[in-house]
Amino acid sequence: MGRSPCCEKAHINKGAWTKEEDQQLVAYIKAHGEGCWRSLPKAAGLLRCGKSCRLRWINYLRPGLKRGNFTEEEDELIIKLHGLVGNKWSLIAGRLPGRTDNEIKNYWNTHIKRKLMSRGLDPKTHLPIGGVPSHRQGIPMAADEAVKPNDMAEDGHSSVTSMDEERCPDLNLDLTISLHGCAPKPPTAEAATPASGPACAQLICLCYHLGLQTSEACSCQASPDLQHVLRFYRPLEEGQ
DNA sequence: AATGACGTCAACCGCCAGAGT
DNA sequence: AACTCTGGCGGTTGACGTCAT
Structure with a gap:
């Protein structure tokens, strides 16, 4: 069957977004709203694929996004949620207003993993490293057995x-x-x-x-x- | 000051599910 | 039923910044 790519590879910008591109995207979405990402780039005059526009909007340009460091409370919430649902970053993001799945995923991989390991916990299973599975009280469910x-x-x-x-x-x-x-x-x-x-x-x-x-x-x-x-x-x- | 190692994070890629035809 | 299209997701990559030597 074969599926056409989400965008033509030719004449498509890749890599970091410029300020001008950001402005174009924001202006277009403010005027027309979100939706139909495939046709958006053309309509907005952007040489980007729709996916790229969507990602840029969701992860960076969307209003209401929190930028900056995660709080200790957010840390703990992410850890708890990850223990429950595993790598379901969008679900976790849904519980952290202003945070995106991509941001949480990155934060998990760069900070929280290490934090858990420093606590002697396996970031995948949330169990003590080389751990004793019998002691489950107060320990979130392992990611593998999570929802x-x-x-x-x-x-x-x-x-x-x-x-x-x-x-x-x-x-x-x-x-x-x-x-x-x-x-x-x-x-x-x-x-x-x-x-x-x-x-x-x-x-x-x-x-x-x-x-x-x-x-x-x-x-x-x-x-x-x-x-x-x-x-x-x-x-x-x-x-x- | 140079440079290599390491950390961070924005962006891309491939896959999947669901809706439409 | 089969196929196509689109949006969304998670995993991965690579550019860039910072730190250590």
Whole structure:
């Protein structure tokens, strides 16, 4: 079959972006919005491939990006999230506002790996190097046994099982999303109580509890006021 | 001052999933 | 059903800066 490349190789700039290119890209996206990256370069008058434009925008030009050093809190959050989901940088980035997957990936490879090793932990498994697998309390799940890509819901978020919560009590991986006009609620005890207002009765909860074959884990289903809640579970696979 | 080693990070590459035809 | 297109992701590369000798 064969797939045409995302861009013609000829007449395409590669390498570092110039200020002028950045300005062109920003101006175009401000005027026309994101979308159709393939045709964007031509429309914006850029000699770049669409992928390159997208990457530049996502990783560097997009408003709201935090530049600069990661805080200690961000460090710890990245470590915890990596322990849960492995190298799913986009998922991790989704939990760190203003940070990009590329930035986190680089930061992981350059800083956090070393940090974990200096703690005597294997950055891949989060277990003590040459470690004792029996001691799992408080140690995040190994990346290899972490949530698989298809364990994630469509919106790219994962929920937290009670086990996860035990490991990382301060970690919010709640999957709950809402229809337009109804903000998602945090997975607190309050959130588990019947929501108020008709809009929240349409809440779509994509609670996604690993290893659950039945729906008992989602507290929102227990509430008769949340009868319009839709839920999604991944069936258990063999060996789980 | 020169230069080689090392660290950082922006950007590229290849693959995949999902939507469209 | 088969194929194509597009967006998105993770892994890798290479240019550049900094440090050590």
